[in-house]
Amino acid sequence: MSSVTQLIRYGVAFTDTWRQATDSSDLHLTPQRKPSWLETPWGGHYHGGNLFLDRPFPVRLTGTKYACGRGGCGACTVMVSKHDPVSRKIRHFSVTACLVPICSLYGAAVTTVEGVGSIKTRLHPVQERIAKSHGTQCGFCTPGMVMSMYTLLRNHPQPSEEQLMEALGGNLCRCTGYRPILESGRTFCAESSGCQQKGRGKCCLDQGENICTELFAKDEFQPLDPTQELIFPPELLRMAENPEKRTLTFHGERVTWISPGTLKDLLELKVKHPDAPLILGNTSLGPAKKSQGHFHPVLLSPARISELSMVSTTSEGLTIGAGCSLAQVKDILAGRVSELPEEKTQTYRALLKHLKRLAGQQIRNMASLGGHIMSRHCYSDLNPVLAVGNTALNLMSKEGTRQIPLDRDFLAGLASADLKPEEILESVYIPHSQRWEFVSAFRQAQCQQNALADVTAGMRVLFQEGTDTIEDLSLAYGGVGDATISAQKSCQQLLGRHWNEPMLDEACRLLLDEVSLPGGAPGGSVEFKRTLVVSFFFKFYLEVLQELKKPGKLLLPEGDRWSLHPESGGSVIGQATPEIKGSQGISRLPLQSVDSHQALQDPVGRPIMHLSGLKHATGEAIFCDDIPTVDKELFMALVTSTRAHAKIISVDLSKALELPGVVDVITAEDIPGTNGAEDDRLLAVDKVLCVGQIVCAVVAETEAQAKRAVEETKIAYEDLEPVIFTIEDAIKHSSFLCPEKKLEQGNVEKAFEEVDQIVEGEVHVGGQEHFYMETQRVLVIPKTEDKELDIYVSTQDPAHVQKTVSSTLDIPINRITCHVKRVGGGFGGKVGRPAVLGAIAAVGNWLPHSSCLLDREDDMLITGGRHPLFGKYKVGFMNSGRIRALDIECFINGGCTLDDSELVTEFLILKMENAYKIHNLRFRGRACMTNLPSNTAFRGFGFPQGTLVTESCITAVAAKCGPSVREKNMYKTVDKTIYKQAFNPEPLIRCWNELAEFNKKNYWRKRGLAVVPMKFSVGFAATSFHQAAALVHIYTDGSVLVTHGGNELGQGIHTKMLQVASRELKVPTSHMHICETSTATVPNTIATAASIGSDVNGRAVQNACQILLKRLEPIIKKNPEGTWEDWIEAAFEQRISLSATGYFRGYEAFMDWEKGEGDPFPYYVYGAASSEVEVDCLTGAHKVKKIRTDIVMDACCSLNPAIDIGQIEGSFTQGMGLYTTEEELKYSPEGVLYSRGPDDYKIPTITDVPEEFNVSLLPSSQTPLTIYSSKGLGESGMFLGSSVFFAIADAVATARRERDIAEDFTVRSPATPERVRMACADRFTEMSLSPPWAPPF
């Protein structure tokens, strides 16, 4: 392949090359956004050791995905292979391509997902298994997952589950809930299980047998044959064996990259360029450049200098080269730990503990030890441990070498203790620990892995021999100040003290005094962090005490209050060092079975793999961003408001327009048609209502040019009053978007007078960011004739995009065609916003086309998310637990425009009663208008927030009357809802009983346990939304093309539609195809949302197929033995139309809000979930062990149980994120969004999902309303995630009971570690709150 050869000439082999571009302007490289070619040095010319960048080098591989650009999501994972000059072996390691400078790849081979395998040639077992195990939904994360797993297998063909978890810890998936991905990986592990149908012939995957309880057949997978893997390119091997010693220089437009070949040259260059940073992993420099704009004109790369990778050992300690990656450091330390006696390896063990959790595998592979130490990040996990471990830094310069301690002064960056500008860090010396010395490490973060710590610590104590008298003590903390802090004064004062409780008390007092935190830390984290400072010390105290108590060590006096009683210290220590486990269970509860009479070739009800599964896994699935670019295409970047509420005084575009490559700046005045609605403009006019509102858009020849021009656009504002951000402020200012919605039944006031008890409470539910892996993107291609436009867009509602573009450009709808091939996750966030982007991008009608792609930062800033909610409840009940009266008032934060806020309010009011029959009931809801970006549709549409209020209220009653309260108050018989719609709760009772029965048979550790029921209404509360159309063509070769109005968002709608068509036409799915969703083939579509996409479109496809079959009937009758192809040929001969439109004139639905009654939803989905968790009361970590979750869901007759279970697991995990890890988006006091990427917004990672996760579909359930009696399951699982929340609340309540604290506490979602820790109030939280640091209440 010419591209490979060409690249090899310059020392890099790209195995099948890769797709992404580099910004040659500053050598900050892969994967650059939109352009699907590689603009690399390789297109330049190479002369005398200097490589000049001057033209792009097209590669056009699109498998590697871009989702964050900060190393935080793993979507861009590729494998790098390098010859290691020290071990003389080839090292394969995964990296996040978005942080890899291409010049750093000199001498390396890069394998992208395309190089692993392909549908066209040969699938790799990793690709085959992830797809067939149903590990892909939208598929945007899949290439990254494949590459992480592939790299693991290159190094460990039969990995352990722990290695598998570590390898995948840096890859995020927003769709699947990770269970199937992990399951696919486990098939490579020695101990994994397979399909239970094995041994009885073929598995369900072959569609040849009745359903089995497993969803895939392991034994049918092709085996992994490590001998068949791609070899390291011989050219590179030859190069490595005869290394180039000359300095290589790469010149970019703004940056020069210098890569010396010898240490001597490096030291000389450091004298010449004292300000130039050494670039190793680029995991500090890269993110700083992106988020803080740090810029370095010269970069020195020591990657080729083997001296920086040397490792040496002595009897006193270990010296590790500064250039070693953190992954290598981990291996080196593990080696020493296995060789040396335990007492010598205390520091190494502590470092290892952190190294397992620091970032994800890819970052650990890239980041260097030297880079980590020198970055001196305040959150550094390793520096506190290295500091307490008496580490020394070996420095080198042209003048010679010297050693400095890695101590408090160095970490604080004091010039006297720092490197001189011409010095480099050569290596790091870590001494062995000694007898009577104990070292430990602690960290608390939002997630177990891949999350920066809130607080991190290293602790060391040395005792006088044979005693518990402290001879030396070192405590260092990260995350509590601008740098790693060493508590030197406290430690000094504790010397000579015994390791006992008075010392503990004194230590805590001293620590809180010395480790002072800046008062203004946002979100009340000050108290939390202060609590962690002392809680960590308490853990250390207990750990050491336990060691001292070991036989052969000290005998301590009896009766110590903090003895290792299992209820206190012992269990705390156990939780302090949790291992990342890899044992997620699979759906072992029974699945519904397909009728034994069903024809073998009929795929309905069988766990058919996602139609695009294999393409996702090979990177061949095309997303909007992957559409090949054309010469001279234009890029659009958005200028957004920096003020929350202000008048626009002036917009100065002059500087922006002068910049090279800038074509135009679009303002509201350029819009020929309508600029959105009066109160919801596409482009701001006169005033702005939130930070992030789009004011204008720059169009330029490259994305980088457009972005630079955005920075040069000057807007003058005059601030307006009031500025409202919170629901509380909105209520104070009566700032609402729409009138109150209310439902009432019975006589609430009277019932309150008659009850035994009344409880009142408040509930806060945070908002949620969609965090679809594929950010918003649109590509507009104007045609040369008749104002026609083609729009390729990632949306759930192409008809809405079409309509919006039409009104914006003032052209008829029929000139605009929107195409949606697939969407990389939507979750409601791609219903409304894509239309805005599409309309703005279409305004200029630029030829050949213009595209707009939002960076993760802008996506999070502009698009809005789930509505935060504040609810107040008053519940009246009898001592028996029977609830007689319930009054709930809710407010949601709608942001600055109406968007879907009124509908969300309606839905949450309609759905809030959940599964409970309460005779006297009042629900009120209102959407607040605030100066934040407009919140919008999000999976569940208000249900997950509203129902949390109801469940909190039920939990409060259960706390008084016992756990049977839920069951006592549930609907039991055919009844009417609060809005008087009749329904039968029989499936709900069955789900509940089935779960209870299952739980009875299983042992619970009774930590925090919660069971929640669910009644979820499916569909839109409007008749016109319940319609769908389809178009089915049969071609003369018998192949069938199906088109329908639903969009493939990852939920498998296309797979299900082919299952429907296959059953109806009695033709295998292999004869069928779905190309895309297009407004030209199926017009006037409804948004794919509200869980009914498959339902209504399935009916339309069914209708079209039935029409066709009816036409074919006479031909089939005449020739019953004929084949499908014979019949089609005959039909064509007889001039019978082989194309049909199908239509579903859907459910009637209405709601009369005046009367408070209606028939708003076609049907309900019922379910129940139970979760058990363990909470670490000292840190608030509940991620330590989400021991188990069981779900029973009434799917009736699932069209595809694998897909439906995937939807349940995925939405459950998203719900668990909403209620536990996804801390509310953080804003500055001026309304500027802080949370702009995966580093500061934490969706669940693979280590956060329940260790045992069982999902069951209720057997033998039927509904006459829907296609083949199936149900839509897209959203309902979301709320079941609250079972984890209530299990945490249960554990906290137990902790509070033990501490004799009033059990009542305000429920606040998400239950973050911070909230949990502070709710488990104890002496340490008390200490942390004491003056002068106590925050005002």
Ligand SMILES: Cc1cc2nc3c(=O)[nH]c(=O)nc-3n(C[C@H](O)[C@H](O)[C@H](O)COP(=O)(O)OP(=O)(O)OC[C@H]3O[C@@H](n4cnc5c(N)ncnc54)[C@H](O)[C@@H]3O)c2cc1C
């Ligand atoms: C997604 C992500 C997650 C992360 N999570 C964590 C986490 O959980 N915990 C944590 O502690 N850290 C975390 N980090 C930070 C990471 O550990 C550091 O960024 C990394 O160790 C820096 O190493 P590097 O080789 O990439 O440094 P580079 O970015 O290459 O360089 C950083 C600095 O070090 C200097 N430098 C490098 N080597 C030398 C040398 N030999 N002599 C003199 N100066 C030198 C350079 O001049 C430069 O200024 C995370 C980073 C990312 C991107």
Ligand code: FES
């Ligand atoms: S895009 Fe590279 S890690 Fe997210």
Ligand code: FES
């Ligand atoms: S399948 Fe993982 S993000 Fe969609």
